[in-house]
Amino acid sequence: MTDYRRLRVALLGAGAVGSQVAALLLKHGAELADRAGASLELAGIAVRDLDAPRDVELPRELLTTDPEPLLVGADIVIELMGGIEPARTWLLQAINAGADVVTANKALLATHGPEIFEAADQVGAQVYYEAAAAGAIPIIRPLRDSLAGDRVRRIMGIVNGTTNYILDRMDREGAEFADVLADAQRLGYAEADPTADVEGYDAAQKAAILASLAFHTTVPLEAVHREGITAIDAQMIEDARHAGYVIKLLAVCERLEGAGEGGDAISVRVYPALVDRSHPLASVHGANNAVFVEAEAAGDLMFYGAGAGGVQTASAVLGDVVSAARRHIAGGLGVAESTRANLPIVTIGHVTTRYQITLEVDDRPGVLATVAGILSDGRVSIATLEQTVVGSSDAAGAVRPDEEGTARLVIGTHRAREQDLSETVQRLADSGVVERVVSVLRVEGD
Template identity: 55%
Template sequence: MSNTTSEPVKIAVLGCGTVGTEVVRLLTEEAQDLASRVGAAVQIAGIYVRDASKDRGPYVPDELLTEDAEALVDRSDVVVELMGGEEPARTLILRALERGSAVVTANKALLASHGPELYEAADAAGADLYYEAAVAGAIPLVRPVRESLAGDHITRILGIVNGTTNYVLDEMTVRGLDYDVALKQAQDLGFAEADPTADVGGHDAAAKAAILASLAFHQRVHIDDVYCEGIEAITATDVIAAKETGQVIKLLAIAERTDAGVSVRVHPALVPLTHPLAGVHGGFNAVFIEAQSAGELMFYGQGAGGTPTASAVLGDVVSVARHKAQGGKGPVESNYADLPVLPIGSARTRFSIRMSVIDKPGVLAKVAETFAAYGVGIEVVRQVPGQSHAGLILSTHRVPEGDLRATVAELESSDVVDGVLSVLRIEGE
């Protein structure tokens, strides 16, 4: 027998796209189980949509649809924001929090840009603000970082947090497709939007990196603090060269804490096949965490899609609804640290530089002199024979990015280098 209170917890759903529809379906079909977990009935107060006359399918009751978002927010105990974008989502969330209503959101872009404002509003009102679905879809990640590892010191996060780019790079690796062909295939299968810029440009991953870094390092990291580089310049030749050296190319979100400060960046990187992230295929996501006491942890699963994302949303709904029904409150923002967010030039990592050079004696020595002049140590050199030109692939020791960039600029003006074809960071070692 379930132990529930008499007063139902009223849920407002803002937005009824793929995820919103799944959330409504689960709230309806799992109502009895949810009531048992919450300790009170969970009741949908309404569903905000821009056009209430549009058919929403069999899982969305027409009588629950409304075009008046403010009135819906005002009569609800929990507001589930699934609209995306900054406005009107920001205004509606603030309205809900100021009333003391709990908020569950999957809006990574809003949190990465306006998180502090929302956190402060939640703290001032004593209201819950939960956002598990904003990072890595169904993978339980936000709560472990925010709560389970709260007593530890996270030093580094490496994450594949965008399924579209992982699918494209995986198809280029496994099937040998060119970038444009792999991207078109992703669009045809629904993995990528008609305008894929946010994904392939790294911006989606950058928003998630800002959220993870803020949680992991107990300080505020804005999306503008995140260095962002997409996968548009990755070629089939880059992928082949990676395979020949026992590596694979992944778009990584990286957050590191060092003695100098915090480094947060998103960019393609070479990952050794021995690293767990190298085996993440298709549209899946995975996040690898290094902590002082816990050691190495990996979270893996589906990072997008209506049902997986709805699962994360419902988990948050149960938590905040339980607080409404039985009392209590979730964790507040932890932002006591005041570490500098380092520019990309200060980030230290290894690099792989692929270049075309004139095929004559003494070239390798002159290239090595250029590296030495900027304090960049060469670890491995591979030579690819050509006709009038030859190819070189050099791997460096860990160096500041600024030193490497200066080295590359010098190489590009050298009379023995025909062209620097690609520069990729090496991560996961």
């Protein structure tokens, strides 16, 4: 048996992911030692409640409610407790004690990432966070290392499994949002309070992390434009299908050439968008995640897999642990985060894309001309237009118009500036011929 150097590993948190990490460390310790070149000793596991039910049975003697002794003398600290505090305090304490840290805490990195990376840089430690952006999908290392010599143009990611599960079910079954959300909660895909997922907060945190890596620029969470999926209904899903699209909640991180003062700028945004059914992201089903990267030299790259789940995320965490162990054996300072590009971050109004606008309008002569004129005045060009009569069906299945005489317009546009589009939609709403702006969806991936 090889006599490896022993490294002490402290684990903070034993929830769905933490308990799996602990179990795998104990079960595959010898194999991981061969890969890392060091023996990984699990020194202890800090938990809030010693008697809380866990997915796997863990040795009682490893559990403690006091993390302080674990942090002293640890070579690697794994933080899987989530939340901001006390996770931030304990991570900083571990770093200042000279430990490398591994975390899956996207909320912490999105809000306090610069502080944590700076602390690690000061003492020559390293922060690993492969599991923070897309679960088991290896995307952090490719962006930080493999593509460091390339120029990333755009990232489009499905990075929240809950919303993808909901939208996928709505697309395949024609179900309504509330019904599928209830199923997702019953199956454990969604929390009792699903706000972080369905309102896009979770995806925005991941977008901030991915954009910071891709564009070598610190992206604060408040700079990410965020919209959720709660307004998406079965009719919008059907309209998208009819036009050849599927609706996905996307995290879009994009380099905009010449949009900044004297150079490029970046846009980071999260919203439900139309994706052509021929695009690779359209075929991401269930609770899976996928990240589509467009790079100047490497071209198009696709990363696909489980975006959540205890054992799946534990895989990414343990990959970071092995990397941290190898660094300890090799010696030397940790590699600092590359955020020196300092590209300006523009608001959503500067973004240019295509749109699908759905309106309910008065069904009378001259309305189409009025709508077309408002769009033209707003510098929004019509690419496609489909009109249907809003009404009920008679016994033979024929549409019987409502007494009010309402028509539904689904307008596809050419590329337009977001600010122009927003102002134009407001003018349509105020025009007197539009009864209701049903939806405005961006088209991404073309």
